[in-house]
Amino acid sequence: MAVREPCSTMSPVEKVRLLVVDDDPPIADLVATVARYEGWEAVTAYTGEDALERAAEFHPDIVVLDLMLPGVDGFGVLDRLRASGTMVPVVFLTARDGVADRVAGLTRGGDDYLVKPFAVEELMARLRTVLRRSAGPAFQRSVLRVGDLTMDEDTRQVRRGARLLSLTPTEYEVLRYLLRKSPTVLTKAQILDHVWEYGFGGRSNVVELVVSRLRRKLDETDEGGAPLIHTVRGFGYVLRQAAE
Amino acid sequence: MAVREPCSTMSPVEKVRLLVVDDDPPIADLVATVARYEGWEAVTAYTGEDALERAAEFHPDIVVLDLMLPGVDGFGVLDRLRASGTMVPVVFLTARDGVADRVAGLTRGGDDYLVKPFAVEELMARLRTVLRRSAGPAFQRSVLRVGDLTMDEDTRQVRRGARLLSLTPTEYEVLRYLLRKSPTVLTKAQILDHVWEYGFGGRSNVVELVVSRLRRKLDETDEGGAPLIHTVRGFGYVLRQAAE
DNA sequence: GGGGAGCTGTCGGGAAGCTGTCGCCGGACT
DNA sequence: AGTCCGGCGACAGCTTCCCGACAGCTCCCC
Numbered sequence: 001m002a003v004r005e006p007c008s009t010m011s012p013v014e015k016v017r018l019l020v021v022d023d024d025p026p027i028a029d030l031v032a033t034v035a036r037y038e039g040w041e042a043v044t045a046y047t048g049e050d051a052l053e054r055a056a057e058f059h060p061d062i063v064v065l066d067l068m069l070p071g072v073d074g075f076g077v078l079d080r081l082r083a084s085g086t087m088v089p090v091v092f093l094t095a096r097d098g099v100a101d102r103v104a105g106l107t108r109g110g111d112d113y114l115v116k117p118f119a120v121e122e123l124m125a126r127l128r129t130v131l132r133r134s135a136g137p138a139f140q141r142s143v144l145r146v147g148d149l150t151m152d153e154d155t156r157q158v159r160r161g162a163r164l165l166s167l168t169p170t171e172y173e174v175l176r177y178l179l180r181k182s183p184t185v186l187t188k189a190q191i192l193d194h195v196w197e198y199g200f201g202g203r204s205n206v207v208e209l210v211v212s213r214l215r216r217k218l219d220e221t222d223e224g225g226a227p228l229i230h231t232v233r234g235f236g237y238v239l240r241q242a243a244e
Numbered sequence: 245m246a247v248r249e250p251c252s253t254m255s256p257v258e259k260v261r262l263l264v265v266d267d268d269p270p271i272a273d274l275v276a277t278v279a280r281y282e283g284w285e286a287v288t289a290y291t292g293e294d295a296l297e298r299a300a301e302f303h304p305d306i307v308v309l310d311l312m313l314p315g316v317d318g319f320g321v322l323d324r325l326r327a328s329g330t331m332v333p334v335v336f337l338t339a340r341d342g343v344a345d346r347v348a349g350l351t352r353g354g355d356d357y358l359v360k361p362f363a364v365e366e367l368m369a370r371l372r373t374v375l376r377r378s379a380g381p382a383f384q385r386s387v388l389r390v391g392d393l394t395m396d397e398d399t400r401q402v403r404r405g406a407r408l409l410s411l412t413p414t415e416y417e418v419l420r421y422l423l424r425k426s427p428t429v430l431t432k433a434q435i436l437d438h439v440w441e442y443g444f445g446g447r448s449n450v451v452e453l454v455v456s457r458l459r460r461k462l463d464e465t466d467e468g469g470a471p472l473i474h475t476v477r478g479f480g481y482v483l484r485q486a487a488e
Numbered sequence: 489g490g491g492g493a494g495c496t497g498t499c500g501g502g503a504a505g506c507t508g509t510c511g512c513c514g515g516a517c518t
Numbered sequence: 519a520g521t522c523c524g525g526c527g528a529c530a531g532c533t534t535c536c537c538g539a540c541a542g543c544t545c546c547c548c
Contacts, residue, residue, distance in 0.1 A: 029326055033353045036331075037377055120352050168495055184398045193352035205535085206497055212537055232400055233505065233534070234413035240399075412506055449524085450508055456526055475524070477516070 016040040016131065019060035021051040021077065022093065023069050027116075030198065031064055034120050035127075048072030052080055055088070062131055064123070066093040089134045091126055093118070117197040121177050129153065144179040147241040149218065149228055151179055160225060165217050170195070174210050178229065178239035187236035211237055260284040260375065263304035265295040265321065266337065267313050271360075274442065275308055278364050279371075292316030296324055299332070306375055308367070310337040333374045337362070354378060361441040365421050373397070388423040391485040393462065393472055395423055404469060409461050414439070418454050422473065422483035431480035455481055 018035045022028040023046050032042035043058050045051040048069045055063065063081075067074035078090060092113035112126050132142060142153040148161045156172065158165045167175065173195045178186065188207040192200070211229060219227050230238050262279045266272040267290050276286035287302050289295040292313045299307065307325070311318030322334060336350055336357035350357050354377060356370050376386060386397040392405045402409045402419065411419065417439045422430065432451040436444070455473060463469050474482050 025326060026323070029331065030353050033331065037354050170496070185400045187351075190351050193350070198352060202497065205499095208535065209497075209537075212535095216537095231535070235400065238399065414507070446508065452524060453508075453526075456524090460526090477523075 016062065017058060017060045018042040018062055018064065018127070019045065019051065019054055019058060020064045021045045021048075021069070021074075022064070022066040023047065024066075027066075027093075030120070031123065034124060038124065048074075048077045051077050052084075055081060055086070056084070060088055062127055062134075063088055063090045064093065064127070065090050068095060089130045091123070091130055117199050119173065119195055119197050121173060121194045125153065125176070144176065146179055146182050146239055147228060148225075149179070149239075151176060160218055167214075167217065170210055171214050171217070174207070175214055175239075178237065181239075183238060183240040185232050185236050185238045190236070207237075260306065261302060261304045262286045262306055262308065262371070263289065263295065263298055263302060264308045265289045265292075265313070265318075266308070266310040267291065268310075271310075271337075271442075274364070275367065278368060278438075282368065292318075292321045295321050296328075299325060299330070300328070304332055306371055307332055307334045308337065308371070309334050312339060333378045335367070335370055335374060361443050363417065363439055363441050365417060365438040369397070369420070388420065390423055390426045390483055391472060392469075393423070393483075395420060404462055411458075411461065414454055415458050415461070418451070419458055419483075422481065425483075427482060427484040429476050429480050429482045434480070451481075 016035075016039075018032070018040050020028045020031045020035075020042060021044075022031070025044075025046055028044040028046060032044050035042040043054055043060075045054045048071050051063075051065070051069075052072075054060075065074050065077060069077070072080070074092060081088065081090075090111050092111070093116055094113060095116050112130050114123055114126060128142070144151040144153065149159070151158045153176070158167055158172070158175065174191060177191060177195050188204040191207050192202075192204050196202070196206075215227065215229050218229065219225050226242055228239055228241065230240065232238060260279075260283075262276070262284050264272045264275045264279075264286060265288075266275070269288075269290055272288040272290060276288050279286040287298050287304070289298045292315050295307075295309070295313075296316075298304075309318050309321060313321070316324070318336060325332065325334075334355045336355065337360055338357060339360050354374065356374055358367055358370060372386070376384075388395040388397070393403070395402045397420075400416065402411055402416070418435060421435060421439055432448045435451050436446075436448050440446070440450075459471065459473050462473065463471050470486055472483055472485065474484065476482060
């Protein structure tokens with residue numbers, strides 16, 4: 001059966017404390033909501049000043065920080081955070097074609113960045129990775145597993161049994177989402193909403209297509225590997241062993 | 245894994261507070277009535293302005309929001325709700341072929357949506373799901389059980405004893421309704437009204453048919469599994485163990 | 489900066505599965 | 519015994535899903 005502690009990578013006792021800083025309230029709230037669904041505690045700030053204030057009183061474990069802020073911008077916020085002595089890890093958000101090169105220099109020390117518009121699953125994955133790295137030397141690998149299918153989130157290696165699979169980025173993301181939620185059944189809309197960038201307007205049959213491609217790679221075994229991705233007709237897809 | 249009593253819905257102490265926003269009074273009232281029948285507190289609003297006012301004073305736990313509203317539309321209401329700082333979860337209603345593309349992306353924030361015309365039980369099921377998820381990180385499974393029949397609402401797996409049943413969407417919905425109401429006797433009209441879309445014009449013997457198909461799947465055991473769905477002649481059906 | 493390889497999403501045909509109607513039959517109540 | 523009600527086989531229309539083919543795009547390498 002699937003081993004799936006929802007937040008197995010995190011500290012099992014304390015909830016992760018997340019501060020989201022973005023001047024676009026819908027985006028900030030979106031991130032906060034998704035984080036809360038994962039069981040985290042999340043607070044939002046819409047300006048740089050606000051962010052510093054929240055950080056001072058909330059003591060977050062990790063910060064999501066938009067670089068394009070009115071007033072004190074993201075870099076300013078970061079500087080002042082560091083000046084106040086906190087080493088809290090930060091994941092930056094930036095517009096495409098934005099200041100990507102300047103950001104690149106900042107992503108040392110466990111930090112990371114993501115280009116807008118992003119997919120929520122990818123953001124959450126990066127947050128988990130950064131947290132895991134900053135948690136200390138005793139960071140254990142994060143390996144998702146269902147049956148004989150394993151996904152190592154550090155090396156991005158996916159195996160069916162001993163066979164190493166070669167997945168495209170989209171396939172990888174869809175499979176990771178299925179793995180993380182297994183054995184829950186997901187609708188195509190859920191998959192689309194979590195794995196694709198917000199604002200993606202495509203028809204949901206891209207999901208069918210990616211699943212179709214995934215199935216071929218997962219099951220193209222030389223001799224009968226039982227299918228792992230199951231269709232729940234009229235509802236969605238599940239990843240799980242046998243059954244149904 | 246938490247095993248729920250069939251009707252012990254959400255917080256056992258506090259009643260769920262629901263705000264229904266739809267410019268079509270019959271629809272809004274229908275939803276409110278069903279919710280009250282479940283023991284919830286429900287308030288309706290027929291315009292966007294009204295909705296914001298009601299939300300401010302009523303402090304709902306969850307909102308059902310039609311997107312096609314005169315004046316301030318659903319998205320506007322959502323924006324202003326969020327702007328006022330409330331993170332109350334929302335389930336949207338939308339016309340088929342309507343703004344479906346703009347709606348895409350709503351489930352990502354944990355909210356959900358439903359296409360009109362919808363089935364009442366499906367709406368209630370989604371509301372319960374959203375409430376359960378937003379209630380906290382320890383999202384416990386919801387498993388319905390009567391005798392040796394179990395239904396896991398996350399994995400959509402239905403078992404009779406150890407045997408896994410393969411149900412179509414309609415069968416699944418009818419069985420869920422019977423399970424949730426067990427051991428209450430339901431009329432065919434009730435089942436029709438709750439499980440089929442409102443406005444469905446079919447003869448009520450579709451219910452007989454689905455029940456018939458369900459019975460075959462539930463009881464098609466190799467050796468006598470006692471029937472679970474009982475006919476109350478001249479009245480309706482019940483799901484319960486033995487007796488009568 | 490030009491060419492190529494791989495990735496992504498659209499379209500649409502075809503197959504499979506699901507749903508509801510019809511209508512006959514059998515059992516139950518009067 | 520008659521009448522009514524529920525059970526259910528069979529079928530047709532419809533929805534949903536799968537996936538081959540293709541075109542635009544990006545990224546990388548030369």
